[in-house]
Amino acid sequence: MRAVKKKSCCLGLMCLLLVIFILYCKQPGYIVDISYKSERIPRNLLEYGLEKPGGQFSHIPHKVKNTVLRRLTRNDCNCEGEETLLSSFVGQDAVTQLELVFDAAKRHEVTQRREKEYQHFLQRTRSSADTLLIAKANSPLEYPIQGVEVRPMKTILIPGLKLQTKSHHLLEVNLTATLGTFDVVAEVDEVTIEGAGEMHLSLSSSQVDNLNRQLQFVTYTNTVFNPNTADTVLLKTDRHQAAFTIKIRHPVIPKLYNVENQSGYNISDLVTIATKTFLRYDKLRQLISSIRKYYPSVTIIIADDNSDTQKIEGAFIDQYFMPFQKGWFAGRNLAVSQVKTKYLLWVDDDFIFASDTKLEKMVDVLEKTTLDLVGGSVREITTYSATFLHKLSVEQGGKEGDCLIIHRGYYHQVEGFPNCFVTDATINFFMARTEKVQQVGFDPHITRQGHLEFFVDGLGLLHIGSCSDVMIDHASKITMPWRKKSESEQMYHRLRYVQGSEVDGNLQNKLFYFKNRFKCIRYG
Template identity: 55%
Template sequence: MRTQRKKGLVGCVVSLILLAVVVRQWTPGVSNVGDSEKSIESVKEKLRQSSLQYLNSYDSIPYHIKRSVTGSLPKNGCACEGDAGQLKVPFGDLLFPRVAAQELGSAAGDPHLEDLKKRRRQAYNSFRRRSQSAADILVVAEANSPLQYPTQGVEVRPKKSTLIPGLGLKHRSRRLYSVNLTASMGTFNVAAQVEGVVVRGEGTMHMNVSSSLLSALNWQLQFITYTNDIFHPNTADMIQFGTDGFQATFTIKIRHNVTPKLYDPGPRGEYNISALVTIATKTFLRYDKLQDLISSIRQFYPTVTIVIADDSEHPKPVTGPYIEHYIMPFGKGWFAGRNLAVSQVATKYVLWVDDDFIFTSNTRLEKMVDVLERTTLDLVGGAVREVTGYTATYRHTISSEEGGEEGNCLHMRRGFHHVIEGFPNCVVSDAVINFFMARTDKVRQVGFDPRLARVAHLEFFVDGLGTLHVGSCDDVIVNHASKIKGMLPWGQSDTDKAYSNFRYPEKSNIQNTLYYFKNHFKCITSN
């Protein structure tokens, strides 16, 4: 009897689980009619902002929304929604894995939350100013050919869908109006079916839309959708759009949103350099000069973190508050040390200095931060003053000229492009001296080629051409420790001699080799 009861109980449990599975599979998905309408209205509003006022004349033409298509279109705003509660059955979490949702930045009762949100909003707006350009704005070419289509500004996320705004036909009177669309990395569909229009090829890479009424055809074109089918995180699909005797091509960008990397500077007031800036340097053997650098920094910035990369053969301890000392393999090199030091920076900005620099009252990091905060620059250099009194900024302009299959031409010239508005002592250039402050994430994005072990500098800016927006200010000055004693044979210590042997090796052709192969240059011109 007990055995039969156990079997019956097990049977009931299994039946409940199977019933739950059936209910879950048969429960129809919720179709949010409001979201579907909002997706279409959002695109229509963008088109109206692009001066395409003719859309208002189509509103009287009947159409029927296809919710199976509009459900995949991007909404005006994402919602933080997880799965609803589920049946409490054994192994429920395994059989029916749920999507969890967690709201961020909604800590109730946090007295500092509003201030945090304000700082976050300001940081994000600054990020958008730096990362977006006029090339991202939707522009529609009015029908002069007689095809009308978007020339730029149409984007879709990988494996997602979007409406194609701005399609139109302005043809003279004829019996039948017809257009064709062809893609190579995605498929077309319609978010709504307009009465009096025939659509062929839905869900394929080739679509034909035709109607005896031009107004109905143009209204139908406002509901054309594109779905990316071939995954690539950053590319574009070339869309062929044509009618009898006319052909046009436009692109749909396929890419993820750029994920911001924002840094919280803390409550506003004067710039908190310790929270915003980390000082990074690379040292090799010269611990006396390194200690002089640290002492001079502490005189003006006692709590700024200093990150030191050290590839000495017998490293000595470098200790003290706010100092991070990282040991590298012996003789690993100049650019490898830069990579290591920058990789450990946790602040918004990194200040690069040589280990034989000396801070003075003219080394005003606040000025560099102010320039970076108030402009779209990624990097700003200062000036280095030698013991002779000469001050150098080492400003260069860099350009690359197409050169065919044999490679391009690299042109480097002393000088700059223009003065920065609001900062009369600062200019825009493409390369600066070896004393600069930069956005940490941008320096990491370019990186330092570790093959350049002994002598290198401009190579970093060549690699960053097109990525880094560079400036230079001649009123932020760091002193250069005297080299005269170390260069005189009778004044050199054993450390000076060992350093010179590594710092000034026999002439190497590694720079030219990298320029030729890695950067695909065939020649360099400079002055």
């Protein structure tokens, strides 16, 4: 008999240890699958609160307003274009079919790779917080629709939970999560609690007021470390259900610049001037001389990819040498990476400061508005000035990609600054918040020619304006017929306009097609 009892005890102990081991393995937060999934966008969350278009009301007569219908976002952007004044002005077709820059033999393979990368991009940037969830009317459930946030592995009270009913029978409320657990910070009389500390919490009571009081004490704890995502919480009663998201993310860490309070703007403390030079040391020295005339102590950063380099002497000048012909945007990245001030001013190496190149005006706009970048005007010797105001938009397409739409102009004037306008792309003379430009960066594939690409990459990240009353001169490009070009001038022309066109003639279009997933560029 004792032997039987001993065996039973051993067997019970083994079972207990096995149960503990299984529960330990099932606890969340130890092994997390963050690999790319084969499915594209999860659909299971869309069933809550959504119906087919029309549904039970499809029999009711209606009249379509075509003016509104045309403004609706659709998944079939149009690449058909018409000849416009802008396309004639810039000498380009109204539509550029980007896939045609690839050979027919490679086009399919490139398209397949682009689609794969696009799906990876969606999985990196989308979460359940992007899923459309609708709280139906006449539901007894009250819950937060937006704005609930928890830091990774931390705990919060869930606000806004409530049950609206006058029923006196036994009521039950259930909450279910996938990336965290529920608990209560206090227990209320006449309320039964099941699942505290687990992913599923059940509260029941025959007293509505008591149940609602208990709901005020419900907490959520994130247990799976995967910041910048969201947990979808399912809230259910016996006949109703709803869903809401809890964002899981670290707080945004500010990047502040320690600039002492001062009357007026000390440009030397606030602004660094950055430029890139290649085979134009004479123009660069002219630029520096003009800067020093108005701003003698502002720091100038030079990215230099010449072969026969020359040291630019002078105070407050940082010159960084790069491999020969490393490139236009690579040089921009280098120069911008070394800026320590709150703002940076980008200038080409053949610009010339003038009396109306007032950097204080640009700083004033950036200090008083939410703009991230403000451009100016570039004035040619002929007194013609260019501001390059363009509005950019992306129309959704299908599997072939989206459409980049380019319009000349701006959205509206900046209040308090009558000569400044909000736009999406400006000329190659601009002042910007340093950390925002560093966030967008410059694609180093672009070697000799490029401009629009930076603003396309910054679309949605940069809030851009342009002020026509801040001018900078452009060194004359007019060459007298009797003046012979120097060896460096001839080399510059050959490498930028001749060899550069042969090597990189379709580079920008290839980048637009694959990197940005566009199928065409349409000029409006």
